Amino acid sequence: MEPPPLTLLLIEDNPVDARLIEDALTNVSGTAFQLEWVDRLAEGLERLAAGGIDVVLLDLSLPDSHGLDTFTKVHAQVPEVPILVLTGLEDEATAVQTVQQGAQDYLSKAYVVAESHFLLRAVRYAIERKRTEEELRKTNQTLRTLIHASPLAIISLDREGIVKLWNPAAERMFGWTEPEVRDRPLPIVPMEQQQEFRGLLGMVLQGKGVTGVEVRHQKKDGAPVDLSISAAPLSDAKHLIVGTIAVVTDITERKQAERELARLASFAEQNPNPIIELDPTGHVTYLNAAAAQQFPDLSSLGPRHPFLQGLGSVVSALQGGRETLFVREVTLGTRVYEQHLSHLQEDGRLRIYMADITERKHVERLKDEFMNTVSHELRTPLATLKEFSAILADGLAGPTTADQQEYLKIMRGNIDRLGRIIHDLLDLSKIEAGHMTPNRCFLEVLPLVQHVVETMRPVADHKALQLETSLHPDLPGVFADPDKVIQVLLNLVSNAIKFTPQGGRVTIAVDELENEVRWRVSDTGIGIDPADLPKLFEKFHQLHRISDQGGAEGTGLGLAISKRLVELHGGRIWAESHVGTGSTFSFTLPKYHVGEVFKEYLKTGIRLAKQKHGYFSILVLAIEEFNRLRARSGPDAVDRLLKEIEQIVQATVRQRAGDVVVRWQEGETVVVLAEVSKAGSLAIAKRLKQMIEGRTYRMGHTEERISLITALVTYPDEAQDEEELLRVAEERLHRVTRPKPRLLVVDDEPKVRKLLKEALELRDFEILTSANGPEAFEQLKAQPVDLILLDILMPVMDGYQVYHLLKENPRTKEIPVIMITGKGERTDRLLGIEGPSYNYVLKPFQLEDLLTKIQEVLQQTSHR
Amino acid sequence: MVNGKTILVVDDEQHLALASKIRLQSRGYHVTTASNGRQALELIDTEKPHLIVLDVLMPVIDGYACLREINQRYGRGTIPVLILTARDRMKELFELEGIEDYVIKPFDDEDLLTRIDRIFKRREGSTPLRIG
Numbered sequence: 003m004e005p006p007p008l009t010l011l012l013i014e015d016n017p018v019d020a021r022l023i024e025d026a027l028t029n030v031s032g033t034a035f036q037l038e039w040v041d042r043l044a045e046g047l048e049r050l051a052a053g054g055i056d057v058v059l060l061d062l063s064l065p066d067s068h069g070l071d072t073f074t075k076v077h078a079q080v081p082e083v084p085i086l087v088l089t090g091l092e093d094e095a096t097a098v099q100t101v102q103q104g105a106q107d108y109l110s111k112a113y114v115v116a117e118s119h120f121l122l123r124a125v126r127y128a129i130e131r132k133r134t135e136e137e138l139r140k141t142n143q144t145l146r147t148l149i150h151a152s153p154l155a156i157i158s159l160d161r162e163g164i165v166k167l168w169n170p171a172a173e174r175m176f177g178w179t180e181p182e183v184r185d186r187p188l189p190i191v192p193m194e195q196q197q198e199f200r201g202l203l204g205m206v207l208q209g210k211g212v213t214g215v216e217v218r219h220q221k222k223d224g225a226p227v228d229l230s231i232s233a234a235p236l237s238d239a240k241h242l243i244v245g246t247i248a249v250v251t252d253i254t255e256r257k258q259a260e261r262e263l264a265r266l267a268s269f270a271e272q273n274p275n276p277i278i279e280l281d282p283t284g285h286v287t288y289l290n291a292a293a294a295q296q297f298p299d300l301s302s303l304g305p306r307h308p309f310l311q312g313l314g315s316v317v318s319a320l321q322g323g324r325e326t327l328f329v330r331e332v333t334l335g336t337r338v339y340e341q342h343l344s345h346l347q348e349d350g351r352l353r354i355y356m357a358d359i360t361e362r363k364h365v366e367r368l369k370d371e372f373m374n375t376v377s378h379e380l381r382t383p384l385a386t387l388k389e390f391s392a393i394l395a396d397g398l399a400g401p402t403t404a405d406q407q408e409y410l411k412i413m414r415g416n417i418d419r420l421g422r423i424i425h426d427l428l429d430l431s432k433i434e435a436g437h438m439t440p441n442r443c444f445l446e447v448l449p450l451v452q453h454v455v456e457t458m459r460p461v462a463d464h465k466a467l468q469l470e471t472s473l474h475p476d477l478p479g480v481f482a483d484p485d486k487v488i489q490v491l492l493n494l495v496s497n498a499i500k501f502t503p504q505g506g507r508v509t510i511a512v513d514e515l516e517n518e519v520r521w522r523v524s525d526t527g528i529g530i531d532p533a534d535l536p537k538l539f540e541k542f543h544q545l546h547r548i549s550d551q552g553g554a555e556g557t558g559l560g561l562a563i564s565k566r567l568v569e570l571h572g573g574r575i576w577a578e579s580h581v582g583t584g585s586t587f588s589f590t591l592p593k594y595h596v597g598e599v600f601k602e603y604l605k606t607g608i609r610l611a612k613q614k615h616g617y618f619s620i621l622v623l624a625i626e627e628f629n630r631l632r633a634r635s636g637p638d639a640v641d642r643l644l645k646e647i648e649q650i651v652q653a654t655v656r657q658r659a660g661d662v663v664v665r666w667q668e669g670e671t672v673v674v675l676a677e678v679s680k681a682g683s684l685a686i687a688k689r690l691k692q693m694i695e696g697r698t699y700r701m702g703h704t705e706e707r708i709s710l711i712t713a714l715v716t717y718p719d720e721a722q723d724e725e726e727l728l729r730v731a732e733e734r735l736h737r738v739t740r741p742k743p744r745l746l747v748v749d750d751e752p753k754v755r756k757l758l759k760e761a762l763e764l765r766d767f768e769i770l771t772s773a774n775g776p777e778a779f780e781q782l783k784a785q786p787v788d789l790i791l792l793d794i795l796m797p798v799m800d801g802y803q804v805y806h807l808l809k810e811n812p813r814t815k816e817i818p819v820i821m822i823t824g825k826g827e828r829t830d831r832l833l834g835i836e837g838p839s840y841n842y843v844l845k846p847f848q849l850e851d852l853l854t855k856i857q858e859v860l861q862q863t864s865h866r
Numbered sequence: 867m868v869n870g871k872t873i874l875v876v877d878d879e880q881h882l883a884l885a886s887k888i889r890l891q892s893r894g895y896h897v898t899t900a901s902n903g904r905q906a907l908e909l910i911d912t913e914k915p916h917l918i919v920l921d922v923l924m925p926v927i928d929g930y931a932c933l934r935e936i937n938q939r940y941g942r943g944t945i946p947v948l949i950l951t952a953r954d955r956m957k958e959l960f961e962l963e964g965i966e967d968y969v970i971k972p973f974d975d976e977d978l979l980t981r982i983d984r985i986f987k988r989r990e991g992s993t994p995l996r997i998g
Contacts, residue, residue, distance in 0.1 A: 378923075382879055385972050389885030392975065398892045421972075653959070 026118030084128035087550035177222030440483035502527035775799035903932030
């Protein structure tokens with residue numbers, strides 16, 4: 003490689019010497035250089051000032067300068083240019099001094115002449131060295147600036163741990179100033195950590211750098227400080243490790259945050275209830291200790307773990323923002339848990355908190371069992387007493403005297419009383435345990451009041467009391483349980499009769515308020531002391547009223563029970579009275595608005611369903627051709643019919659909390675099924691249809707059969723809230739028009755045929771099935787169909803072939819076809835078919851999607 | 867007044883069974899009682915009742931099991947069965963086969979008697995049970 007051309011400046015007063023040197027340089031081959039010569043210092047300095055000189059060859063003794071001074075001046079002029087000092091024999095000492103002062107080297111002139119390549123080499127070395135020196139100086143300068151300005155504390159120590167470098171950041175971090183710590187042992191290490199410190203230092207000094215070591219040291223004021231230390235060994239030119247340089251970060255705040263986090267995390271970690279977090283795919287991202295212990299196989303089973311079953315629809319409700327929290331009960335093995343699920347919007351994770359409620363459920367069940375046993379144990383001997391006293395009284399054990407009859411009557415009266423008390427007590431317990439759920443339905447006021455009046459008239463007549471009613475015309479229906487309402491009315495009316503003297507009057511008045519129906523039982527009795535009014539509805543409150551039926555007959559619980567029953571319906575009950583004039587006991591019940599009340603009821607039902615197994619269905623049964631039927635047989639007969647249907651339904655349906663039968667719109671009965679899955683609801687629907695259609699009903703003078711249309715909607719499978727439930731039910735109900743469309747299902751799998759047939763028949767389609775193409779054609783020869791559901795993947799003759807054959811045959815080509823195709827099948831093969839474009843559903847499909855498609859296609863066909 | 871009909875009353879509550887027996891006897895029926903399912907089956911063989919009044923609430927020997935046995939041995943509905951049940955167990959009725967009628971405890975004696983009469987009327991002319 004060609005070395006760069008050099009420009010040398012020779013400051014030499016002796017021309018001969020100068021010439022010799024020039025020759026010496028020239029002699030050496032392969033060098034491109036330029037030599038400039040001046041013989042005085044002044045000129046030299048001038049020339050240097052102009053720049054461009056790479057090396058200075060300097061004779062110290064010049065006419066205008068001498069010795070060290072010469073060098074000093076030149077060096078000052080061009081500090082960055084290497085200076086080679088040329089000496090004679092006598093001034094070696096001076097020459098040495100110049101090197102100390104910054105000259106690159108010195109050479110004796112004689113030597114130079116003799117060995118000229120040395121000069122060249124010396125020149126080149128000089129330049130190199132100068133360059134290197136410069137670079138080093140620059141680097142050092144940069145480094146020094148960096149260290150000084152660094153926001154990170156930078157400290158360097160020697161092998162003994164004595165501080166050699168302490169930048170301003172270190173001063174700020176720890177409080178000691180540089181002069182305070184330089185050449186002293188590192189002050190920040192507290193006593194108890196000296197050993198560790200030594201160990202760390204030793205490790206670094208062995209050549210092993212460290213990063214991110216976290217320690218707790220101290221500041222000058224004694225305050226502790228958390229540090230993160232990264233340290234590297236420092237080597238000298240001989241590659242011996244002479245110390246260490248470290249960068250120190252104050253992580254006190256971070257450590258504090260970490261500690262706080264750990265503290266908060268420990269709440270979840272130490273919680274005795276399992277807490278689990280799932281990512282959107284259903285895999286576990288967090289498991290606290292309790293969860294790991296109670297569900298050890300959770301991580302490995304992932305989304306298939308039993309307690310995650312059935313969460314799909316829940317999760318989509320949570321993710322859709324329709325819910326923020328979902329609570330349900332789930333049973334795993336022997337334990338029952340209450341699961342609280344909540345959804346984190348940002349990352350789609352699901353939080354599950356499980357509380358073990360096995361004990362609670364156990365206690366609840368024990369209570370129920372106890373109640374049932376007590377009930378049975380109390381009632382049985384009572385029944386026996388009653389039976390035998392009746393047997394005696396009826397003379398079946400021989401004739402009885404008048405006295406005996408009298409006593410028997412007393413016995414029977416008390417047995418009855420005991421019976422009533424037991425009944426009321428049990429009622430009250432049931433209500434208070436929260437186990438009484440009224441079976442609410444649409445109730446008309448008039449028949450109810452009439453029933454009560456008929457029941458109580460004999461008692462009233464006995465006391466020559468007038469029993470009257472005052473009913474507003476056109477009263478709306480109420481949403482209530484008839485038995486319970488009757489119970490309350492009977493209670494109030496019997497009280498009224500009891501406390502009204504002979505010849506008085508008891509009136510039942512019913513009127514309409516804004517959202518309620520108000521019932522008032524007034525009497526012209528002796529009235530109630532205002533002081534007693536507040537305590538009226540308490541348990542065992544026996545009024546200090548004069549009852550002229552011989553001794554307290556009441557159980558003391560009647561009003562307490564009435565109050566609770568009314569309140570269970572969402573109504574209110576109260577009493578007004580004037581001593582001597584009479585009393586009025588009033589209660590309200592919510593009006594029956596098909597829209598609001600029912601929806602409110604459904605909402606509650608759904609909420610309850612969520613807490614348990616998450617299923618809730620409404621089944622709507624509508625009488626086909628209802629209007630015609632009503633026109634033909636009259637509203638009374640139809641009303642009776644509906645009542646009968648309701649009774650059948652009520653008896654068939656599993657009556658648990660939330661099951662209810664409601665009369666809805668024209669001729670429709672809605673059955674609300676709580677806690678029943680879709681499959682279960684389908685089964686019940688089928689059963690009901692069978693039962694109701696399987697018998698005859700008296701319509702006027704004839705016995706007739708009826709035909710039902712049914713619609714079934716299940717939460718959470720098919721609807722997410724009460725609005726959707728009703729809407730979907732309505733759609734389904736009114737979608738079906740006479741006559742029933744006839745569909746042909748062609749699929750080689752028997753299971754699929756059966757499934758589709760059952761599901762579609764419930765939706766009021768007539769279904770024919772075939773297992774393959776040839777069979778289908780046979781069926782079609784026999785009877786026409788409105789639509790064909792065709793599976794593509796069939797052996798022998800596949801769907802495409804069947805389709806083509808259908809379209810080619812003039813008898814069948816107008817029948818619309820819906821293809822059932824799987825994802826990935828080459829449905830594009832069908833593109834380009836002439837005629838109406840094909841319709842299809844993709845497997846696996848939701849039944850609803852298929853139904854929508856079927857309706858769509860049938861509509862299209864009917865519009866052609 | 868004896869009308870030639872035998873009724874078997876099956877109830878684990880002896881006293882109630884006895885009370886029913888007294889009532890029914892006063893109407894001219896011949897009554898025999900059993901306090902559990904096993905006894906009941908034995909008595910059907912020996913007494914050949916025309917009607918069985920069966921308490922399905924019996925805890926020890928399940929009343930339903932007894933009914934199933936009867937159905938199995940003698941055929942459904944061969945001997946009319948009237949069952950005694952409770953209001954909250956009514957829904958179970960619809961899964962039972964071979965019952966002629968039911969009465970809810972506590973029941974009115976007259977109601978029971980009327981229903982029994984009705985059952986017999988319906989079965990008028992039917993020959994007594996042939997067993998074996």
